[in-house]
Amino acid sequence: MKNILVTGGAGFIGSNFVRYLLHSEPDVRVVNLDALTYAGSQENLQDLPSPERHNFVHGDICDRALVDDLLRRYTIDTIVHFAAETHVDRSIVDPGTFIHTNIVGTFTLLEAARGAWMVEKLLPLEQAHFHHVSTDEVYGTLAPGEPSFTENTPYAPRSPYAASKAASDHLVRSYSTTYGLPITITNCSNNYGPNQFPEKLIPLMVLHARDGKPLPVYGDGQQVRDWLYVEDHCDAIWRVIQKGRTGETYAVGGDNQPPNLEIVNTICHIMDELRPNSPYYPHSQLIQFVADRPGHDRRYSIDINKIHTELGWQPRQSLETGLRETVRWYLEHPDWVQAVAQQPDYQGWIQKNYTNRPKGVQ
Numbered sequence: 001m002k003n004i005l006v007t008g009g010a011g012f013i014g015s016n017f018v019r020y021l022l023h024s025e026p027d028v029r030v031v032n033l034d035a036l037t038y039a040g041s042q043e044n045l046q047d048l049p050s051p052e053r054h055n056f057v058h059g060d061i062c063d064r065a066l067v068d069d070l071l072r073r074y075t076i077d078t079i080v081h082f083a084a085e086t087h088v089d090r091s092i093v094d095p096g097t098f099i100h101t102n103i104v105g106t107f108t109l110l111e112a113a114r115g116a117w118m119v120e121k122l123l124p125l126e127q128a129h130f131h132h133v134s135t136d137e138v139y140g141t142l143a144p145g146e147p148s149f150t151e152n153t154p155y156a157p158r159s160p161y162a163a164s165k166a167a168s169d170h171l172v173r174s175y176s177t178t179y180g181l182p183i184t185i186t187n188c189s190n191n192y193g194p195n196q197f198p199e200k201l202i203p204l205m206v207l208h209a210r211d212g213k214p215l216p217v218y219g220d221g222q223q224v225r226d227w228l229y230v231e232d233h234c235d236a237i238w239r240v241i242q243k244g245r246t247g248e249t250y251a252v253g254g255d256n257q258p259p260n261l262e263i264v265n266t267i268c269h270i271m272d273e274l275r276p277n278s279p280y281y282p283h284s285q286l287i288q289f290v291a292d293r294p295g296h297d298r299r300y301s302i303d304i305n306k307i308h309t310e311l312g313w314q315p316r317q318s319l320e321t322g323l324r325e326t327v328r329w330y331l332e333h334p335d336w337v338q339a340v341a342q343q344p345d346y347q348g349w350i351q352k353n354y355t356n357r358p359k360g361v362q
């Protein structure tokens with residue numbers, strides 16, 4: 001049996017990863033450490049396959065005593081680190097929590113892993129593995145036509161979120177070069193799919209379209225992201241953990257780069273098909289341009305050559321089918337939406353980010 005500590009496993013990608021592991025790997029036990037911030041929810045962990053192989057622990061990755069205890073109590077051999085503050089817009093309004101969780105939290109996990117695996121030698125080091133889940137946003141922004149990001153692109157983060165993730169990546173890499181801690185890192189582009197908290201572009205647009213609320217497109221809507229279906233990301237992470245070279249970084253992306261406005265229009269078309277009798281048909285009438293995000297990165301694009309040639313990974317889901325499945329999932333899970341989106345924090349965020357934002361700006 002492998003004993004895996006997943007941090008942030010009640011969030012969007014973490015919960016999809018826990019489900020993916022329990023479903024596809026019978027020899028894996030999961031300890032899921034999550035602080036249940038506004039972005040994490042036990043609703044994401046309903047109906048897990050083989051729940052007897054899953055232990056949920058409500059706690060903070062910055063709590064060293066707790067992490068030390070979990071590593072020993074469950075003889076953890078693998079840490080897959082998702083836990084983070086993740087929303088760029090929130091990092092602009094309130095960067096402090098990003099510094100604490102993303103940098104201090106990652107440092108705490110690294111120190112705990114070094115203590116258990118390298119100082120106390122609780123298990124043979126060949127069996128230990130620390131995988132850090134990171135983002136392409138550490139590389140900054142691309143102009144139109146500039147080559148895609150690779151693992152060798154210099155770091156140039158431009159938001160407090162991206163800067164805090166960049167710092168965490170540097171720490172993880174330094175524990176490999178300085179102490180020989182067995183690590184891998186993935187830097188992935190924007191994910192979408194079931195269970196994404198509805199402050200992010202795609203679920204926000206689906207739910208606003210469902211409810212006849214404005215669809216707020218920042219700036220001119222021509223910013224480009226490289227969208228990847230969440231299950232493809234889970235598959236990439238697991239492949240890197242199993243077959244990736246220790247100490248290495250792998251860039252992961254979806255090979256899908258439509259501008260935001262096109263994504264929003266596609267969501268509206270899918271809504272038109274699925275809800276032809278909606279009073280908001282055609283849903284594109286709800287699109288509203290609003291003032292841009294400060295420092296808004298213009299374009300992300302990932303070159304997946306390394307993970308493809310070394311590990312045989314490539315995305316399986318196309319954006320067209322993935323978006324359709326995602327829209328359907330949100331429409332078919334009103335209880336999840338109710339539980340997650342009705343919390344006061346979410347309503348407060350929507351109020352704070354959108355209500356007084358200048359409209360009609362392109």
Ligand code: NAD
Pocket residue numbers: 007008009010011012013014033034035036037038039040041059060061062081082083084085086087101105133134135136165187188189190191192196197
């Ligand atoms: P999310 O915001 O949906 O979930 C984050 C989870 O971490 C939540 O369950 C939250 O409760 C938990 N958490 C936050 N602070 C914690 C703490 N101090 N201790 C324990 N748990 C804590 O995030 P996500 O979109 O699932 O992203 C997961 C990881 O993947 C992050 O590290 C993010 O940087 C990275 N990533 C995300 C994307 C994306 O498009 N969403 C793309 C690339 C990389």
Ligand code: TYD
Pocket residue numbers: 087088089190199200201202204216217218219223224225260
């Ligand atoms: P987001 O989902 O916040 O991810 P990230 O900022 O990490 O890429 O945003 C994706 C893109 O959508 C980004 O270019 C900002 C844009 N966006 C909007 O135009 N309107 C919105 O209301 C949101 C939340 C995002």
